[in-house]
Amino acid sequence: MRSALYVCLQDDDRIAAFDIDAQTGGLTAMADLSVAGGPSVTALAQDRRTLYVGHRGQPAISSFRIDQKTGGLSLLGTIPQKNAPTFMAPDRSGKFLLCAYYQGKGVAVYSLTADGAVGAPSLDWLATDNGAHAIATDPSNRFAFVPHIANLNDNVLEPRRENPGPNMILQFKFEANTGHLIPNSPFRVDQPAGAGPRHYCFHPSLDLVYFSNEQGCGVTAYRLDAKTGALSAVQTISSLPAGYSQRNTCSQIHLTESGRFLYVGNRGHNSIAGFAVDPGTGHLSVIGQVPTEAVPSAFAIDPSGGFLFAAGTATGRLASYRIEAETGALTSLETLAVGQRPAAVQPVRLPS
Structure with missing residues (x-):
């Protein structure tokens, strides 16, 4: 199996591409691609043939064809946006792209054309509130959720400012x-004070959804009612070591395809926290925290x-680990300088 890795470098206006060694996890640089407008968020089409890129500097969504032999990217089209997309995900059928807008206070749905590109205008626009941070459909493709954080513009590199979000x-x-x-x-599913749900992922076989809590610095597992689509919290667990009290916010959350292990980024503590997932109940238990590059806002599992x-937003470096x-x-492998403000890390499985 061959895989490629794409890293959006927001302040360099480019996407760095790497070939992943399937045996060692080593990265070999492929041709970079210049992408104007601050590429900052990605999503992968269900058929893995199209990469969607959201631009933060000049709000837009671009669609790129992925060459199935080389991993090279070619532009299919770009649609301007009023606000920069914060999160994007295709629905399970591959016919639509769902987008959340942090500053735009809402979510949108776009149709996907026959060649995989994003169509315009949007099919749906729903106003929500400040800090809308993610949206995706569940495995049944019948339900979707939009988390909103508890403190807006909560940058760990700056002193904390109280700017309450919807939580x-x-x-x-x-x-x-x-x-x-x-x-x-x-x-609406209200949250404990200061939780700040940010991103989420679905268990591959159990009716469970795991949310990273940006301000709460942990993970909450929710039972998903398969009939109604309603969430009910069943467990909350910290992403930080006992006794840690300094500034921190959580970032992304990812689950291995097997559903055995879950990881979340700690910005401030600057680590990746790992959890073992009970195969029968989905209950989480702490594996530990592994140091990583400063401000790991984006990371991915191959x-x-x-x-x-894991990408260090503050260092411009990409750290690799063996699971x-x-x-x-996590066992540390290599760390590479990739460029300014790596904002998205997207692996893609290519045909052998």
Whole structure:
């Protein structure tokens, strides 16, 4: 199996591309691509043939064809946006792209054309609130959720400022035939004070959803009612070591395809926290925290589930780790200088 890794360098206006060695996790640089407008967020089409890139400096969404032999990227098209997309994900059918807008206070759904490009205008626009940070459909493609953080513009490189956010998760029904989002009932899942749900991922076989809590510095597992699409919290666990009290916010959250191990980024503590997932219940237990580059806002697990790559927003470096198959512990491999403000890390499985 061959895989490529794409790293969006927001302040360099380019995407760095690497070939991943399937045995060692080593990275070999491929041709970079100049991408104007501050590339900062990515999503991968369900058929793995199209890469979607959100631009932060000049708000837009671009679609790139992925060459299945070389991993090279070629532009299919770009659609301007009023606000920069914060998070993007295709629905499970591959017909639609869902987008969340942190500053734009809402979510949108776009149709995807026959060649995989994003169509315009959007099919749906729903106003939510400040700090809308993610949206994706569940494995059944019937429901979607939009987390909103608890403190806006919470940059760990600056002194903390109180700028309260909505601190909630909104629940939607998703019409897979039309791409429309419909508020579910209940619509709002309120959070404990200071939690700040940010990103989430679904367990591959259990009706569970795991959310990273940006301000709460941990993970909350929710039971997903398969009939109604309603979430109910079942466990919250810290991403930090006992006794740590300095500035920190959580970033992304990712689960291995096997569902055995889950990871979340700590910005401030500057680590990747790992958790073992009970195969029967989905209950989380702490593996530990491994130091990484400063401000790991973006990281990803390669398609084999054997390696993890974490980008340091503050250092411009990419750290590689082996995921130990039996324990889920992370073993440090190499660290590469990649460029200014790496904001997204996207692995892609290519045909052998």
